[in-house]
Amino acid sequence: MNRIAGTEGATLPQPQGPFSDAEALELLMAYRRDPSDVPCPRCGPENIEVLAFIEPEIDTNGFASVTDPDGEYAAALYCHTCQRAIGILAGALYGE
Numbered sequence: 675m676n677r678i679a680g681t682e683g684a685t686l687p688q689p690q691g692p693f694s695d696a697e698a699l700e701l702l703m704a705y706r707r708d709p710s711d712v713p714c715p716r717c718g719p720e721n722i723e724v725l726a727f728i729e730p731e732i733d734t735n736g737f738a739s740v741t742d743p744d745g746e747y748a749a750a751l752y753c754h755t756c757q758r759a760i761g762i763l764a765g766a767l768y769g770e
């Protein structure tokens with residue numbers, strides 16, 4: 675169910691599929707501002723759910739291991755309205 679690869683083609687009218695790179699950036703910024711309030715770039719606030727915290731490295735088969743939101747991790751976000759999911763690197767740049 676991981677669809678992080680292949681985020682090109684953002685203009686295609688695909689209700690299900692990956693977020694575009696620009697959308698991914700918006701989600702990342704919003705997540706870093708407030709992880710409990712991440713609006714979907716297309717659908718607006720209160721559509722996104724944090725499904726899980728996963729390892730930042732996703733193997734080539736598209737599997738990601740669930741981890742703790744600690745240190746380097748990615749957050750798996752899912753929009754209930756456009757039914758798209760994405761993993762964003764939520765913790766990596768905090769480590770200073």
Ligand SMILES: [Zn+2]
Pocket residue numbers: 714715716717718721753754755756757758
């Ligand atoms: Zn959405």
